[in-house]
Amino acid sequence: MSLQWTLIAGVLYAEITVVLLLVLPIASPRKWNSLFKSRFLQGIKNQAGIYFMILLAILVLFCLDAIREMRKYSNPQGDRDGHAHLDLEMQESMRLFRAQRNFYISGFSLFLSLVIRRLVMLISSQAALLAQSEASMKQAQSASAAARTFLKQQGDAKDNISNEAHDKEINELKSEISELKEKLKTAEANQSAVKTQANNLAKEYDRLAEEHSKLQKKITISSGDKKSE
Template identity: 35%
Template structure:
């Protein structure tokens, strides 16, 4: 309830004009207090002089009455001056208290907003973690499937490479065999050609002798 009272805008308006009003009133009270002090000192000295002059009996009572009024004004102005100083301090404390309560309310609101934002952030973070976890699991399964497919393709490539290598080796062996056979046939052809030439030569010589 006090927080609501101190949160009124009237305290800000009072604080705006309070300093000027206080200074004006305090100067007036100081002037009245000094005037009362002067009057008390004046009539105190006059009373002392009149006591030494017994020829004027009514003047002493008149001076005592003025002295009483001066003392009364002194007490009133002094009390008023003290009251205004205390009131000044009280208003200052109330203003500071209102500011502190207002700042406390603002800080409390900010703390609540920060707490709500932190809770919201934590919830969103948890959602992101769950989503990332599910995505990681899905990605892990996908990567595992791709890895298995790559391993399978690698095995197929190894098999095809082995078949190709075996076929190439076989082809090289066949080529070497054909080459050797070709060389042997070439040598055999040369030998037969040589024998054929020799036989033709012998036949030619035989025909010449028969003639």
């Protein structure tokens, strides 16, 4: 294998390793995204597109060269009688095998380079979506916590208002009860005064009745004395 095809094979092996690392669950998308955003990769990010296009152009050229060699050695050269020399046939078969090998190496290298680029883009997008979903989840949790706090404050305010109204009603009832007690005391005092006055009137009536009976007796006695004279 010549030097250039050895380099292409090395690129293919490196791409296979990178694809396996990206596909296997070795690290989370966040870690890969942090690696992609490292200082070293960020330093070559501006030239990454240019390097990628150059690599693709080189791989396409090598692939086209391999196809050309495959078409060149696919028809064995022999004499016009159809009898090819054995050494020449072996050499052409070996060259055809090398051309096919070079085609597979360059073709797979080209394909895996596109796959790696797509995987990097998908992993970065997944990491961004995960970060966005976490931010949305935190925002929703903070909003729900604020709503619960607001509802709790509203409930406490309603409880305070109801408690104040209840206390006010109790105070009004207490004042009414005290007023009724005062009125009851006044009525009881008036009733006792009326009873006392009634007792006094009854005693006075009894006294007057007794005096009246005494006077009647005196009058009766005096009228009898006058008749006897």
